[in-house]
Amino acid sequence: MTGLRLDAPRSGWAIAxxxxxxxxxxxxxxxxxRCAASGRKTVIVTKARLDAGSTRWxxxxxxxALGEGDTPGQHLDDTLVAGAGLCDEEAxxxxxxxxxxxxxxxxxxxxxxxxxxxxxxxxLTREGGHHRRRIAHAGxxxxxxxxxxxxxxxxxxxxxxxVENALVLxxxxxxxxxxxxxxxxxxxxxxxxGVGAVHAPAVVLAxxxxxxxxxxxxxxxxxxxxxxxxxxxxxxxxxDLEFVQFHPTVLYLGPGSEGQQPLVSEAVRGEGAYxxxxxxxxxxxxxxxxxxxxxxDIVAKGIMRRMRxxxxxxxxxxxxxxxxxxxxxxFPTILAACRAHGIDPVTEPVPVAPAAxxxxxxxxxxxxxxxxxxxxxxxxxxxxxGVHGANRLASNSLLEGLVFAERIAADIACTPAxxxxxAEPGDPAGTRxxxxxxxxxxxxxxxxxxxxxxxxxxxxxxxxxxxxxxxLAPDEAGDSAGKPAEPGVETWEAANLHxxxxxxxxxxxxxxxxxxxxxxxxxxxxxxxxxRRHLIVALRPTAEGSELVVRTTDSTxxxxxxxxxxx
Numbered sequence: 222m223t224g225l226r227l228d229a230p231r232s233g234w235a236i237a238x239x240x241x242x243x244x245x246x247x248x249x250x251x252x253x254x255r256c257a258a259s260g261r262k263t264v265i266v267t268k269a270r271l272d273a274g275s276t277r278w279x280x281x282x283x284x285x286a287l288g289e290g291d292t293p294g295q296h297l298d299d300t301l302v303a304g305a306g307l308c309d310e311e312a313x314x315x316x317x318x319x320x321x322x323x324x325x326x327x328x329x330x331x332x333x334x335x336x337x338x339x340x341x342x343x344x345l346t347r348e349g350g351h352h353r354r355r356i357a358h359a360g361x362x363x364x365x366x367x368x369x370x371x372x373x374x375x376x377x378x379x380x381x382x383x384v385e386n387a388l389v390l391x392x393x394x395x396x397x398x399x400x401x402x403x404x405x406x407x408x409x410x411x412x413x414x415g416v417g418a419v420h421a422p423a424v425v426l427a428x429x430x431x432x433x434x435x436x437x438x439x440x441x442x443x444x445x446x447x448x449x450x451x452x453x454x455x456x457x458x459x460x461d462l463e464f465v466q467f468h469p470t471v472l473y474l475g476p477g478s479e480g481q482q483p484l485v486s487e488a489v490r491g492e493g494a495y496x497x498x499x500x501x502x503x504x505x506x507x508x509x510x511x512x513x514x515x516x517x518d519i520v521a522k523g524i525m526r527r528m529r530x531x532x533x534x535x536x537x538x539x540x541x542x543x544x545x546x547x548x549x550x551x552f553p554t555i556l557a558a559c560r561a562h563g564i565d566p567v568t569e570p571v572p573v574a575p576a577a578x579x580x581x582x583x584x585x586x587x588x589x590x591x592x593x594x595x596x597x598x599x600x601x602x603x604x605x606x607g608v609h610g611a612n613r614l615a616s617n618s619l620l621e622g623l624v625f626a627e628r629i630a631a632d633i634a635c636t637p638a639x640x641x642x643x644a645e646p647g648d649p650a651g652t653r654x655x656x657x658x659x660x661x662x663x664x665x666x667x668x669x670x671x672x673x674x675x676x677x678x679x680x681x682x683x684x685x686x687x688x689x690x691x692x693l694a695p696d697e698a699g700d701s702a703g704k705p706a707e708p709g710v711e712t713w714e715a716a717n718l719h720x721x722x723x724x725x726x727x728x729x730x731x732x733x734x735x736x737x738x739x740x741x742x743x744x745x746x747x748x749x750x751x752x753r754r755h756l757i758v759a760l761r762p763t764a765e766g767s768e769l770v771v772r773t774t775d776s777t778x779x780x781x782x783x784x785x786x787x788x
Contacts (some may be wrong), residue, residue, distance in 0.1 A: 223709065224652045225454040225762055226391045229267040229708050229717060232404055234417040236382070238264040240633060241403055241421040246274030247365075248601030248622030249427030250368035252374035254330070255630030256423075257381050261638075264419050265376065265383045266405055268428070268443045272373045275429040275441060275602065276619065279365025280486035280554060281348055282358035284616035285320040288345045291353045293317040300617060303350040303516040304610025306753050307461075307736035308779050311405075312377040312607040315588055316424075316617070316624050323623040324357065331371040334359045348355050348487040348615035350516040362486050362552045368619065384413060388448055388710055389428065392455035392597060394416060399639070400424045400596030408710055409582075419773075421590055422639035425629055426452065426584060426592075426599040427622070433663075435577035435780035436671040439468055445714040446721035448603035453720060454655065457594045460605045460757045460779070461582025462721065463728040466613050466738045467676045468578035469520040469708050472571065473535035474562060479667070482576050483558040485538060487615045490514055491720075492539035492551065497570060498527055499512040509549050518612040518738040519777045521575040525676050528574070558585060575676050581738065582613045582728075585757060587782045590629035591761075595783070598626040598633075607755075607779055611737025660711035665693055666718050674726055679743040685728045690723050720760075727769050728756045753777060 242253040245267035257263040257333040267274065284427050286296045296317040301308050328334065334357045335344045345354040355456045361366035376383070386408045393402040402420040407413045419724075420694055425512045428448030432440025470490070472483040490513045496505050509515035515523075540548070545567045559566050584592050584599040586606055592599055600606075608621050673686025695706060706712045734748040735741045755774040761768050775782060 223283035225655050226652055227713055228654050228657050229390050230416045232418040233415055235414055236264055236419045237447050238262045238421040240312040240423045241419040242425040244427030245271050246276035246429055246743040247368055247619050248626045252629050254375055255627055257379055259634035263282055263381055266387050267385055268388055270385055272369055276365045277369040280362040281488040281616050282364045283619040284355050285323055285324045288354055288757035291355050302615045305612050305615035307777055309607025316608050319624050320620045330375050332368050346488055349663055349710045350614045351760055362554045392451055422596055423633050424597050426603050427601045428603045430580045430602040432577045433721050434670050434718050436479045436667040437482050438577040443516045446717050449583055450717035450720045451500050455594050457592045458585045458757050458759045460585040460755050462725045463739045464581035464611050464737055465520045465731050466517055466579040467575040468773055469575050470538050470573040471526055471729045473574045485555055485573055489556035494538050497537050497539050529606040535572045535574040538573045539564055542581055577611050581613050589632040590625050591782050593782045598627055618651055657706040657712040658695045658715045659706045660715055662693050663715045666722050670722050674729055678729055678741050683726055686726050724758050
C-alpha cells in the first residue's frame with residue numbers, strides 16, 4: 222500500500238490550476254500572490270473566509286532588523302538562543318537576512334505599520350528574547366489584522382480564484398507519486414458544494430497550527446492540524462512536533478475554561494509590564510537576565526513554578542503604571558478584551574496563565590519550502606523549516622511566513638510546468654481508508670493532551686496520554702458504542718487531531734530531556750550529547766492499519782528532503 226486517506230465521498234466537482242495554496246494567513250496569501258505574479262494559475266483554498274486566517278490574531282508584530290544599529294547577525298543570535306540549541310542555523314540566517322526586504326515588500330503591497338511621530342520611521346518595540354527594538358507593529362496591537370487586510374486586498378485586486386469555507390481532506394498524487402492537487406469539502410452552498418478537488422502539480426500547505434489539540438489555546442477553532450495530518454497521510458515527514466510553545470500570558474478566564482482564549486501580547490511586557498503573584502511580588506527578576514522579557518519557554522516555566530509553589534491557578538501581569546492613555550493607544554485590542562471579561566488593566570493587574578500557542582514543529586521542509594513528497598510545499602506554522610528549533614522567538618512567525626512563502630513561489634516559478642493526472646485518493650490501487658473517530662472524540666483528545674502533554678510532562682503522564690489516545694482510535698466495529706462515525710467536518714477534524722496528538726506524544730516520549738518548550742519533569746536537564754538533534758516522524762501504512770516510524774537526525778541541520786523518506 223502506498224498511502225492513507227480519510228473516509229470521504231468521491232469528488233463531485235473539480236478545478237484545474239497550476240498551483241493550489243491551502244490557507245489564507247500571511248504565508249498562504251504571500252505564496253499565492255507571488256505564484257500568480259509569475260504567471261501560474263493559482264487557486265486559494267481556505268477553511269473559513271479569506272480574511273479569517275490565524276494571521277489576523279497576531280497582536281505583537283513582525284520581527285526584522287530594520288532599526289538603526291540592528292543587524293541580521295544580532296537577530297540571528299537572539300533566534301539561536303531562543304531555539305535552545307536546536308535551530309538549523311542556515312535556515313535562521315536565511316530568515317534574518319532576507320527578512321528586512323520581505324517586510325519592505327509587504328509595505329509595498331499596502332501594509333501600514335505604526336510610525337514614530339518624531340521621525341516618521343517605523344516604530345519598533347521589544348518582545349521576549351530580543352536584545353533590540355526590532356518589532357514592527359500596526360494599530361498598536363493589531364498587526365496581524367493589518368497584514369491580513371493588506372494581503373487580502375491585494376489578492377482580490379489580482380483576481381486570484383478562491384474557494385472559501387473549505388476543509389482540505391487529502392493530497393492527490395499522480396502515478397509517479399508527485400503531488401497532483403487536493404481533495405476538499407466545501408461547507409455550505411455556493412459555486413462549489415460538498416466534496417470536490419483542485420487539480421494542480423504544485424500544492425502549498427499554509428494551513429496554520431494545531432492549537433485545538435489542547436483544551437485551552439490562543440488558536441482559533443479552525444486550527445485542528447489539518448495540514449500536518451494531510452502531509453502525514455500522504456507519506457511526508459514531520460519534525461519537532463513535541464515543541465509546542467505555550468504562551469506565558471493568556472488571559473485567565475477561570476477554572477475549566479476551554480477553547481480559544483484571549484492573548485495578552487508579549488509586547489505588553491516589552492513596554493514595561495511585569496509579572497507578579499497574588500502578593501504583588503515579582504518572581505521573574507533574578508531567574509533570567511531579561512526577567513519578564515526572557516524567551517517564552519523560560520517565562521512560562523517561571524509562571525508554572527510559582528503557581529505550583531503557591532497552589533495557584535494563575536499569576537498576574539501588572540501594567541497599571543501605563544496609564545489609561547497608553548493602554549488605549551498602544552494596546553486597544555487587549556484593553557477591550559480584558560474589559561469584555563470584567564477586568565480593567567488600567568486599575569488592576571491582569572490574571573494570566575500559559576496556554577497552547579504555537580507549534581515550532583510541523584511538516585519538514587528545505588529552504589525552498591519543499592517537503593519529502595515531490596510537488597508538496599509547506600510554509601508558515603504548518604511547516605518545520607528549522608528556524609524555531611525548540612522554542613520560537615517572539616514575532617518571528619509572521620516573518621517566517623513571508624520569507625519562506627516567497628522562496629516557495631520562486632521555486633515554483635523556475636520549475637517546468639506539469640500537467641497533473643491525479644489518481645482519486647479513494648482508488649483501490651494501494652490506498653487505505655482511515656476510519657473516523659466520533660465527533661465528540663475531539664474533546665476527549667483535548668482533555669487527554671492538556672493533562673498529559675501540556676506545559677509539564679513526564680514519562681508517566683505521556684504514557685497515560687498515549688494509552689488514552691489509543692483507546693480513542695476507531696476500529697472496524699466503529700466507536701465505543703459500536704456505531705460507525707459518519708464522514709463529515711467534525712469527524713474529519715477529530716481524525717486530524719487524533720493523528721497529530723499521537724505524533725506529538727510519541728515524540729515527547731522519545732525526547733528524554735528538557736529543552737525549550739518541551740519540559741520533562743522527570744528529565745529536567747538538557748542533554749546536548751544525545752538530543753541536540755531533531756526527531757523525524759513519518760506515518761506508514763501496514764496491513765493492519767498504520768504505524769509511526771521515528772528516526773533522529775545526525776545534527777541540528779536537516780538532511781535533504783528529496784529522496785530521503787523515513788525507512
